[in-house]
Amino acid sequence: MLYDKLAGIVAAGKISHAWLLTGRPEHTLEQAIMLAEALLCREGAPGGQPCGRCASCRKIAAGNHPDLQLILPRGASVKIDQTRAMQYMANLESYEGGRRAVIIHNAHTMPPAAANSLLKILEEPRGGLFLILTAPLGDSLLETILSRVVWVRLPENLPLGETDSIYTEEYLPELQKERELAGLMREKCRRLFELLPGDGAQLVVLARSFKEDKQRSIPVKRQMRVFLDELLACLHEQAVVNVRRAAGEQAELPLSGQLVFDKNGALQAAALVEDARRDIDGNVNGGLAMSVLFLQLHAIAAGC
């Protein structure tokens, strides 16, 4: 199912030519494809949901819609030749004579040159062409891009659909890889939250536990980025739980497991995670950046 907020926007006919979906990677990719299906649906997506029966919906379900282009990061990032290919496609007529859609998954990994070629398309929208970007967080994208998209934040607890019917074999391994990686990194976050109240000795060991995943060809920096996204989600959860418990509500910690930070501590920690993300995107040694981050988080946790 398309997330109801997105379906609501589609149903209301407020259809923008550019969208940004932020949230967990496994949600954003799935919802981006559902949104493309709704936008391209020949039946006009009744209630904002793709009908699932028309020729266009069936082709997307089968993964062979000629007017839907899916761009997934190759290795650690979306590459410039991928956005060039998209630019080329943007200038073509649609195969089927209807609407067309391009999805750029994890658009925050685009290098500046690729982001700039994207801007050109955003500035001069072509009739019937929809651009759907996804990212874990919106603020990792250029302000000039953000100002030109309809930004929808997907909730943490969005149920995952029946992907088998939606994705081709070509998309599935990539999606599966995303899910596995997110799951592994979430485990690491839980471990971090277990260790933070301790004496800190184990933290450096954990910081150095990011290893090249040769089997699945996942570079260390990609793992670290996903880890930091998961960590931000955990810190957000800690801040929210503090507020809700202070209001006398019951609130669980499904992501991080135990409450380590008070509200201010969680916000302070989130700012440090943002810094670490910038360091890792730059040329800083990732293992070192992680060690420094973990020890800083340890110090904040001790003060909470």
Ligand SMILES: [Zn+2]
């Ligand atoms: Zn349809």
